[in-house]
Amino acid sequence: MVTNAQENAVSPAVRARARRDRDEELLVWPDLVFIEFISAVLFTVTLTMLSIAINAPLLDRANPAVTPNPSKAPWYFLNLQELLLHMHPALAGVIVPTVALIALGAIPYFDQSNEGQGEWLSTPNAWKLTWIGSIVGTVVTLLLVLWDGSKHVVLWAMVTGNAESDWPKFLDWTRGARALQDNLPWPEALRNIPLGSKVLRTDLLGLPPIDLNVDIAAVMVEQLIPTGLMIGLPVLLSLVLHKTGIAQTRRDHMIAQFAGFIAVFVVLTLLGTAFRGQGMELLWPWEVKPPVS
Amino acid sequence: MATNERPEAHSLGDRVYDALFHNYVWRSIFRSGYPNTPRNQMLVVATNVFLHLHPTRIHRTHVKITHTYCLGGLSFFLFLGLTITGVLLMFYYVPSVERAYEDILRLETDVRFGILMRNLHRWMAHGMVITVLMHMMRVFYMGAYKPPREFNWVVGVVLLVLTLLLSFTGYLLPWDQLAFWAITVGTNMVGSAPILGEPNRFALIGGFEVGPNALIRFYTLHVIGLPLLAATFMAVHFWRIRRDGGLARPL
Numbered sequence: 160m161v162t163n164a165q166e167n168a169v170s171p172a173v174r175a176r177a178r179r180d181r182d183e184e185l186l187v188w189p190d191l192v193f194i195e196f197i198s199a200v201l202f203t204v205t206l207t208m209l210s211i212a213i214n215a216p217l218l219d220r221a222n223p224a225v226t227p228n229p230s231k232a233p234w235y236f237l238n239l240q241e242l243l244l245h246m247h248p249a250l251a252g253v254i255v256p257t258v259a260l261i262a263l264g265a266i267p268y269f270d271q272s273n274e275g276q277g278e279w280l281s282t283p284n285a286w287k288l289t290w291i292g293s294i295v296g297t298v299v300t301l302l303l304v305l306w307d308g309s310k311h312v313v314l315w316a317m318v319t320g321n322a323e324s325d326w327p328k329f330l331d332w333t334r335g336a337r338a339l340q341d342n343l344p345w346p347e348a349l350r351n352i353p354l355g356s357k358v359l360r361t362d363l364l365g366l367p368p369i370d371l372n373v374d375i376a377a378v379m380v381e382q383l384i385p386t387g388l389m390i391g392l393p394v395l396l397s398l399v400l401h402k403t404g405i406a407q408t409r410r411d412h413m414i415a416q417f418a419g420f421i422a423v424f425v426v427l428t429l430l431g432t433a434f435r436g437q438g439m440e441l442l443w444p445w446e447v448k449p450p451v452s
Numbered sequence: 453m454a455t456n457e458r459p460e461a462h463s464l465g466d467r468v469y470d471a472l473f474h475n476y477v478w479r480s481i482f483r484s485g486y487p488n489t490p491r492n493q494m495l496v497v498a499t500n501v502f503l504h505l506h507p508t509r510i511h512r513t514h515v516k517i518t519h520t521y522c523l524g525g526l527s528f529f530l531f532l533g534l535t536i537t538g539v540l541l542m543f544y545y546v547p548s549v550e551r552a553y554e555d556i557l558r559l560e561t562d563v564r565f566g567i568l569m570r571n572l573h574r575w576m577a578h579g580m581v582i583t584v585l586m587h588m589m590r591v592f593y594m595g596a597y598k599p600p601r602e603f604n605w606v607v608g609v610v611l612l613v614l615t616l617l618l619s620f621t622g623y624l625l626p627w628d629q630l631a632f633w634a635i636t637v638g639t640n641m642v643g644s645a646p647i648l649g650e651p652n653r654f655a656l657i658g659g660f661e662v663g664p665n666a667l668i669r670f671y672t673l674h675v676i677g678l679p680l681l682a683a684t685f686m687a688v689h690f691w692r693i694r695r696d697g698g699l700a701r702p703l
Contacts, residue, residue, distance in 0.1 A: 184509040188493040191506060191515055198522050199529055206579070210571035220553045221632035223661065230633035233623050235581050235616060239641060252641030253649065264609040266592070267602035276598040277700035410595065417592055
């Protein structure tokens with residue numbers, strides 16, 4: 160006899176699976192074990208050939224006194240190193256990856272429906288959403304990186320035949336994110352707000368004083384704008400997809416967001432790997448020279 | 453007991469087969485007979501500690517390559533390959549600042565197949581990062597994280613992080629300029645975290661900059677700490693696939 164408690168211990172989806180179609184089933188040995196064996200052999204052979212053909216890199220002995228230019232992290236962290244060029248290090252190096260991982264882990268708790276499981280892209284608009292997410296993610300990321308690298312000025316100079324330094328003076332603040340901080344007439348009062356000595360009066364509690372002088376311009380460029388874009392743009396994408404009716408369920412929104420995330424991840428990784436030369440300058444891959452010490 | 457039945461041997465072939473697969477020693481190792489009948493084929497999976505990660509039967513859609521592209525299995529395969537080549541590399545490598553780089557040089561020039569071992573380890577490590585990421589994409593686009601597999605998706609995210617950490621800790625070990633500065637750049641990112649950044653960075657590299665302490669910490673994490681952790685989470689991951697009703701398929 161199956162008690163209620165026993166039944167509740169198994170989730171509905173597993174219970175639904177209880178009636179088995181034996182006709183639809185195969186034996187693991189030989190049908191699955193054979194595939195596993197063949198793919199293991201195939202990959203062993205391929206990897207051995209690859210390892211015979213290409214040697215793992217080994218540079219000079221580590222020397223803390225000689226910094227190669229550029230110094231790059233392993234390729235799967237170059238997306239974060241790319242972010243590092245555009246925002247506050249705490250944001251790029253720790254907060255963004257942490258939030259991204261938590262968001263990834265939360266996907267099944269956000270989209271709890273059981274519909275369309277076990278099928279490739281099963282909602283009616285799934286492919287469309289994947290394409291939209293990937294293309295929007297790619298294009299927007301590229302545009303933002305190019306803008307922050309002042310490449311619009313380079314393009315303008317190329318088209319008009321001017322020098323890059325001829326970029327109109329009154330537009331100097333549009334050169335990139337950093338230009339918003341450097342080339343706008345920020346009032347002195349906003350650039351140095353002594354939070355430490357005026358607001359957080361730790362000295363009154365007998366604690367050492369905190370040295371915290373806030374530069375509003377820097378906070379805006381390093382933290383507020385990047386955070387706003389990283390939250391705002393995905394929200395905007397989902398809003399548009401919702402209003403146009405392309406995304407109807409949570410699964411639909413997840414597909415678009417996930418595709419966008421993968422696109423951004425891939426674009427940033429590629430930019431960091433192949434398009435960043437000395438001084439992390441944005442270059443074409445064929446212009447990127449090996450690091451110099 | 454059907455497994456103990458001795459078929460009547462008539463022809464020479466039968467007698468050779470009998471001698472090979474129905475003898476006392478064979479039976480002491482493999483409890484089932486040779487897997488040429490459905491019964492023995494199920495027994496061989498159910499009674500073998502390695503094969504029993506599998507169920508004895510699976511739905512016919514699951515053996516289609518395009519259902520999974522074998523990505524999870526490949527990640528596990530690469531983990532096993534990395535363990536084997538890694539153990540071999542440990543024979544020749546001492547994690548001290550004085551010896552590490554020279555050991556790698558010696559491994560490449562003096563050890564038979566040493567360079568092949570190192571190359572295999574390196575390319576398998578990059579391959580595992582790629583297959584784990586692609587496995588995650590496959591599971592997402594197939595909606596295979598949906599109930600009742602929510603928690604196994606979370607375990608998968610943990611395994612992704614562990615894979616990246618395994619690769620990252622291994623990156624320092626050759627102690628060349630590439631390793632040293634990549635880890636310096638990487639750990640500086642950790643250090644930039646608000647409040648807890650600097651203490652964490654200090655704990656990770658055992659000092660204010662990458663040096664002998666960082667090397668021994670990364671080595672220990674790389675060869676024992678993280679692999680044990682990853683193996684534990686993998687066990688949970690595989691176990692939950694079985695418990696949650698096998699691979700996802702349309703309801």
